[in-house]
Amino acid sequence: MPSKIIKDGVIVDDQWLLLPQDTTDIPEGPIIVPLSLWESKKDILAGREALGVWLDSDEPPEHIASALENFDLVAINFPVFVDGRGFSYGRDLREKYHYQGEVRAIGEFIRDQLFFLQRCGFNAYALSGAELESALDTFKDFSDSYQAAIDQPEPYFRRH
Amino acid sequence: MYIYNQYDQQLVDERVAQYRGQTERYLAGEISDDQFLPLRLQNGLYIQRLAPMLRVAIPYGTFNSQQMRKLAHISRHYDKGYGHFSTRQNIQLNWPQLEEVPDILAELAEVQMHAIQTSGNCIRNTTTDQFAGAAADELEDPRPYCEIVRKWSTFHPEFAFLPRKFKIAFCASKADRAAIQMHDIGIEVVHNASGETGFRILVGGGLGRTPVIGTEIIEFLPKQHLITYLEAILRVYNQLGRRDNKYKARIKILVRAMGIDAFRDKVEQQWALLKDGPSTLTEEEFERSKSYFHSPEYIEVDDSDADLKLQQQALQDPGFGNWLKRNVDAHQAPGYAIVTLSLKTTGYAPGDISDVQMEAVADMAEQFSFGEIRASHQQNLVLAHVRKEQLFALWEQAKTFGFATPNINYLTDMICCPGGDFCALANAKSLPVADAIQRKFDDIDYMYDLGEIDLNISGCMNACGHHHIGHIGILGVDKKGKEFYQISLGGSQDRDASLGKILGPSFSQAEVPDVIEKILNTYISLRIDGESFLDTYRRAGLAPYKESVYAK
Numbered sequence: 001m002p003s004k005i006i007k008d009g010v011i012v013d014d015q016w017l018l019l020p021q022d023t024t025d026i027p028e029g030p031i032i033v034p035l036s037l038w039e040s041k042k043d044i045l046a047g048r049e050a051l052g053v054w055l056d057s058d059e060p061p062e063h064i065a066s067a068l069e070n071f072d073l074v075a076i077n078f079p080v081f082v083d084g085r086g087f088s089y090g091r092d093l094r095e096k097y098h099y100q101g102e103v104r105a106i107g108e109f110i111r112d113q114l115f116f117l118q119r120c121g122f123n124a125y126a127l128s129g130a131e132l133e134s135a136l137d138t139f140k141d142f143s144d145s146y147q148a149a150i151d152q153p154e155p156y157f158r159r160h
Numbered sequence: 161m162y163i164y165n166q167y168d169q170q171l172v173d174e175r176v177a178q179y180r181g182q183t184e185r186y187l188a189g190e191i192s193d194d195q196f197l198p199l200r201l202q203n204g205l206y207i208q209r210l211a212p213m214l215r216v217a218i219p220y221g222t223f224n225s226q227q228m229r230k231l232a233h234i235s236r237h238y239d240k241g242y243g244h245f246s247t248r249q250n251i252q253l254n255w256p257q258l259e260e261v262p263d264i265l266a267e268l269a270e271v272q273m274h275a276i277q278t279s280g281n282c283i284r285n286t287t288t289d290q291f292a293g294a295a296a297d298e299l300e301d302p303r304p305y306c307e308i309v310r311k312w313s314t315f316h317p318e319f320a321f322l323p324r325k326f327k328i329a330f331c332a333s334k335a336d337r338a339a340i341q342m343h344d345i346g347i348e349v350v351h352n353a354s355g356e357t358g359f360r361i362l363v364g365g366g367l368g369r370t371p372v373i374g375t376e377i378i379e380f381l382p383k384q385h386l387i388t389y390l391e392a393i394l395r396v397y398n399q400l401g402r403r404d405n406k407y408k409a410r411i412k413i414l415v416r417a418m419g420i421d422a423f424r425d426k427v428e429q430q431w432a433l434l435k436d437g438p439s440t441l442t443e444e445e446f447e448r449s450k451s452y453f454h455s456p457e458y459i460e461v462d463d464s465d466a467d468l469k470l471q472q473q474a475l476q477d478p479g480f481g482n483w484l485k486r487n488v489d490a491h492q493a494p495g496y497a498i499v500t501l502s503l504k505t506t507g508y509a510p511g512d513i514s515d516v517q518m519e520a521v522a523d524m525a526e527q528f529s530f531g532e533i534r535a536s537h538q539q540n541l542v543l544a545h546v547r548k549e550q551l552f553a554l555w556e557q558a559k560t561f562g563f564a565t566p567n568i569n570y571l572t573d574m575i576c577c578p579g580g581d582f583c584a585l586a587n588a589k590s591l592p593v594a595d596a597i598q599r600k601f602d603d604i605d606y607m608y609d610l611g612e613i614d615l616n617i618s619g620c621m622n623a624c625g626h627h628h629i630g631h632i633g634i635l636g637v638d639k640k641g642k643e644f645y646q647i648s649l650g651g652s653q654d655r656d657a658s659l660g661k662i663l664g665p666s667f668s669q670a671e672v673p674d675v676i677e678k679i680l681n682t683y684i685s686l687r688i689d690g691e692s693f694l695d696t697y698r699r700a701g702l703a704p705y706k707e708s709v710y711a712k
Contacts, residue, residue, distance in 0.1 A: 060399060081195065081321075082198055083321065083403055084281075084318075084323075085399055087319075087321065088318055088395050088398045089399075091318055096433055110191070112182060112199055113320075113321075115317070116318070117317075119317035120317050141177075142171060142174050142175075143170060143171075143174060144167065144170075145315060145317070146171075146314055146315070147315075147316055147317070148437070148438045148439045149317050149318070153438055154438050155387075156167070157311075157441075157442065157444075160167070
C-alpha cells in the first residue's frame with residue numbers, strides 16, 4: 001500500500017519512490033533521485049517520465065536551476081526540523097527560478113511548520129510521525145499574514 | 161503608541177489558540193521535548209534552573225498603564241509577585257507553570273500583549289531608544305519604523321528557524337541609546353542632503369562568546385526599501401549561516417568569515433530580486449505607522465519659568481536636586497522632561513519590580529506622563545513626557561515606591577543578568593555580585609565624584625548582562641566547578657563603541673568588590689581635570705589598573 005502524503009491541502013496516496021542518498025540502481029516508475037545521482041547520471045535520467053530530484057539542506061536550488069524543466073517534483077529534505085534553510089530554498093524555487101512543479105517537504109519537519117512551509121512555496125508534505133487528518137488543521141492556524149510570500153504576494157499593508 | 165486593529169488582535173488571539181493546542185499535545189505526550197522546545201521558545205517560555213521563565217514582549221520598549229497593571233495581575237496570580245526587566249526591553253516572569261502559560265498569554269492578549277518570538281532562533285523583539293519620541297537630540301521618532309519591522313518579522317514564514325537568534329535595533333538620535341552597533345542588524349535613521357529619510361545599516365554586531373562591533377553594509381538606504389533589504393540580508397544569512405556549531409551560528413561569524421564586501425555582494429544579488437517588488441513600503445504605510453506615534457497633547461509651558469522653579473526646589477531640597485541632575489533628561493517639548501525611574505536600588509536585583517511597584521508605575525504614568533511607560537535596555541523604566549512643574553510631586557511618589565535612587569548612568573546603575581540564581585545557562589551567580597558592589601559603594605558623594613560609569617555583569621559567556629561593553633565588565637566563569645569572575649575594562653556602548661579588555665586572572669566572588677575599589681582608586685589617581693573613567697582608561701591603558709589590582 002502506498003504511503004499517504006498531504007498535497008494541495010488534501011491527503012493523497014504517494015506514487016513516488018524516494019531514492020536514498022547512496023543509490024546507484026535506477027528503478028522503474030516515478031522516482032525522486034538525490035542530487036548526486038542526478039549529477040552523475042544526467043544523460044540517463046534526463047527526459048525520463050515522472051522524474052523528481054531531492055535536495056539536502058546544504059544543497060541550494062541553484063544546483064538544479066538550469067535543469068528544472070526535467071523535474072515534475074523537487075523535494076527538499078529537512079534533516080532536522082530546526083534546520084530552516086529549506087524555507088528559503090522553497091522561496092528561491094518559486095520566486096527566483098519560477099518553478100511551477102510540485103515542491104515537496106521531506107524528512108524531519110513537523111506539523112507545526114506546515115503553515116510556514118506553505119507560505120514558502122511548498123505544496124506537498126511527506127509528513128511522518130503525525131496524524132495527517134489533524135495536521136491539516138494546522139494550515140488554518142492563522143487567518144492572514146503581514147508579509148508577502150508565495151501564497152500571498154502582496155503584504156498586508158497593500159491589501160488594507 | 162501603537163494600538164492594535166482588529167486584524168492585529170486576531171493574529172495574536174490565533175497565536176494563543178495555536179500555542180494552547182501545542183501545549184495540550186505536549187502534555188498528552190504527542191510531541192517530544194525536542195519538538196516542543198522551539199515552539200515554546202517562540203512563545204517566550206524557557207525552562208530555567210528552578211522553574212520555567214516566561215519572557216513577555218514589549219515592542220521597542222513602549223507600553224501603557226493598562227498593560228502594566230495586567231503584568232502586575234499576572235505576576236501576582238500566576239507567579240510570585242514580581243517581574244524582571246531584561247536588557248532587551250522585555251519583562252520576564254520567573255515562576256509561571258507550564259500548564260498555565262496559555263492562560264497567561266490569553267490574559268496578555270486582552271491588553272494587546274504577547275510573548276511572540278521573545279526567544280528561539282528567530283527575529284526577536286525590535287528594540288530602540290527608550291527616549292524615542294521625546295529626546296531632545298532626536299532626528300525623528302524611530303518607533304514608526306520599528307513597528308513596520310515588528311509586523312514584517314512577526315510570524316515571518318521563512319525566518320522562524322534561523323541558524324541562531326536575530327536581534328534588530330534602531331536609533332535616531334545623536335547619542336545611541338539603543339547600542340545598535342551590538343546587534344545582528346543595527347539601523348540608524350538618517351537624512352540625506354535633500355532631507356529625505358533613509359537608513360544607515362550595520363550588520364554583524366553582537367555580544368556573546370565572540371563580541372563584534374557591527375560593520376556598515378549600506379550608508380543610505382532610501383526608506384521605502386527597508387523591508388526588501390532586511391529580507392535580503394536574512395535570506396543570505398538563513399542559507400549560509402553556520403548550523404554545525406551554535407557558538408558560530410550568529411550572523412557576525414558569517415560576515416567575518418565572508419568579509420563585509422563579499423557578504424554585501426550576496427545581499428545585493430538577493431536584493432535585486434526583491435527591490436521595488438510588492439514589499440516596497442508605500443508613503444501611505446509610513447503615514448499610517450506614524451499616525452500612532454504622534455506627540456501627546458502637550459500643554460504650553462514657559463520653559464525658563466519652569467527651570468527657575470526647579471532650581472529653587474533643588475536648592476531647598478538637595479535630595480531632589482541630586483535626582484533632578486541624574487534621573488531627568490532633556491525633552492524636545494518646552495516645559496517637559498524625561499524621567500528615568502531607577503530599578504537599581506541597593507538590596508534589590510537590578511531590573512526587578514514587584515507587583516505593587518508595577519501598579520505604582522501605572523498610576524504615576526497616568527498622573528504624570530499620558531499613561532505611557534518605557535522600558536530601557538539598562539533595565540530601568542522611563543516616564544517620557546513629564547511636565548517640569550510636576551517633577552517634584554513625581555519624585556516624592558517615586559521615593560515612596562523605591563524608584564528614586566539618583567544613580568542613572570552612575571556606578572550602581574548596573575546592567576545585570578539573572579545569572580546562576582535563575583538561569584540554566586549561567587556559569588556563576590551575578591545577582592550577589594551586583595548586590596555586594598551596590599552595598600560597598602552606597603556612598604552617594606563618592607559615586608558622584610566618580611562620574612558616569614557603566615558597570616555590567618553577566619553570569620556567563622552569553623553576555624546577557626552586556627559585560628563586554630561596560631566601562632567595567634564582570635563575567636562569571638566556571639573554574640573546575642567553582643564560580644570565578646573575570647574583569648574587563650574599557651568597553652563602551654555608545655557611538656564610540658568599544659569592547660572591554662580582560663584585566664587578568666579571575667577572582668572569587670568575595671574578592672570582587674575590593675578589586676572594583678582598586679580599579680576606581682586607580683582611576684581617581686590617574687584622572688586629569690574631571691576626565692571620565694572611560695577617557696582616562698583610553699589614555700592610560702590597562703597597565704596601571706593591572707599593576708594596582710595584582711600588586712603583591
